[in-house]
Amino acid sequence: MTICTDKKNDWISQRIRQDEIDKYKTGGKDFIDEDEINKTLESGKQCDAEYIRGLLQKSLRIENLTLEETAALIAVNDPQLLSEMKETALKVKKKVYDNRIVTFAPLYLGNYCVNNCLYCGFKEQNADAQRKVLDSQEIIKEVEVLAGKIGHKRLIVVYGEHPKNDIDYIIESIRTIYDVKVRTRKGYGNIRRVNVNAPPFSIEDLKRMNGVGIGTYQVFQETYHKETYNRVHPKDTIKGNYDWRLYSMHRAFEAGIDDVGIGVLFGLYDWRFDLLALVKHSLELEARFGIGPHTVSFPRLEPALNANMEKYEKYRVSDEDFKKIILVLRLAIPHTGMIISARETAKIRRESIDLGVTQMDASTKIGVGSYQKEDIAQDKEKQQFILGDTRSLDELICEFVEKGYITSFCTAGYRCGRTGKCIMDLLRKGEEGKFCKLNAIITFREWLDDFATEETRIKVEPIIDREIEEVRVKYPQVFDMFKDYYERTKAGERDLYI
Ligand code: SAM
Ligand code: SF4
Secondary structure, X not given: OOOOHHHHHHHHHOOOOOHHHHOOOEXXXXXXXXXXXXXXXXXXXXXXXXXXXXXXXXXXXXXXXXXXXXXXXXXXXXXXXXXXXXXXXXXXXXXXXXOXXXXXXXXXXXXXXXXXXXXXXXXXXXXXXXXXXXXXXXXXXXXXXXXXXXXOOEEEEEEOOOHHHOHHHHHHHHHHXXXXXXXXXXXXXXXXXXXXXOOOOXXXXXXXXXXXXXXXXXXXXXXXXXXXXXXXXXXXXXXXXXHHHHOHHXXXXXXXXXXXXXXXXXXXXXXXXXXXXXXXXXXXXXXXXXXXXXXEEOOEOOOOOOOOHHHHHXXXXXXXXXXXXXXXXXXXXXXXXXXXXXXXXXXHHHHHHHHXXXXXXXXXXXXXXXXXXXXXXXXXXXXXXXXXXXXXHHHHHHHHHHOOOEEEOOOHHHHOOOOHHHHHHHHHHOOHHHHHHHXXXXXXXXXXXXXXXXXXXXXXXXXXXXHHHHHHHHOHHHHHHHHHHHHHHHOOOOOOOO
């Protein structure tokens, strides 16, 4: 299918609804005030150790930090204080998320794109990119591998911005994914939560997307620094409109999507500025809609085909600074889910868990149509960027267990209304943990019986026993119901949740 240029230009010209930007501004201004951010970063450098320790206590109470307080943490360089920040971040994470890690896989459905983000392998001007949009049969094949062989229950589906993968395609592809059911050793595998990483949409389109039952809707601002944003996103493209992107989550909330994900592509501009602006975005959503983002992402810029990486050397984020970004986010917005992707190496991902990360992808492939291929080599021409960690889900689960973490495949939240404000309130009160713990064990049992290698299963069994015992002691009032669900799952029933 080819699309003539006139039709494409027409499509492009109708994407942005100026009224769905202007209505959210205050006095014609957006909420990113660069002077305010720069001044706050400066003032953060003046804070003493006692003040910082006070902030750590505030995080431990699972309260958001203000911009000024976040800036103070960003400025910390003293090794002793940094190590106290690390200790606190881990305590905060344990308090909110206990010892659970959520796993998922990205599924790239189409890499056609009308935009020209300079750093991205999918940009329209990259003539060397091999373009593809998966049809329904190809989507089914991808999901059969993800849900039937690897054992994923959650996906993040990823799309370029193009008439070929417009809202109609997005909706159809999500429906197709939810419909796939694959026989497994003891039961069946299927995808139960589809999160979406897609371009910004109008409220009307977002309402339609919400109608198919999505999990989290993610749009990363990439950089909040306007001059940089305009330089890397050419003005004559849709993505060249900073404000259209900045207010995508405001429109999502208005459309009824209350699990949203925001993020920065670190390495485009000074990380301190973008980190503080990301926290500002989170606070703005919370102030306006009563809910902050469900997740934050903090990808670092990776080499991509024809991206001319040397241009970005100036703001490259070192591993040390990257770890500090994770730490500060965990402390500043303590209840928010934090995602680290397989862009990062195994070593960094391993370390990030104790700093505050709660979600990770595994068995990742990012070429369009790559999961159905046996070949494990990365496919440069079809990928958006190059991956740092290609380990399997089974390998990751083994590693988590060695670190004392269990993997949760629970997708109950959005299916029984524990989303948005409801889930955030439960997380703040530490009560979501109860549902999550029970569902994590039940779904982990499913995965072990259906997909684990024998070696992994043997390693995990004692951990499951320990977790069940913990439920018996901590939640005696629901233990019998939980045990019933657990035993039924062991016998082959699937998708039971509390
Ligand atoms: N096309 C949509 C958009 O841009 O919002 C969604 C999909 S895009 C493929 C998802 C994210 O990939 C972008 O928001 C950007 O942060 C990230 N990305 C693009 N190029 C990258 C690179 N070279 N290294 C790391 N991440 C990159
Ligand atoms: Fe297109 Fe997204 Fe890549 Fe930009 S980042 S070129 S919008 S796929």
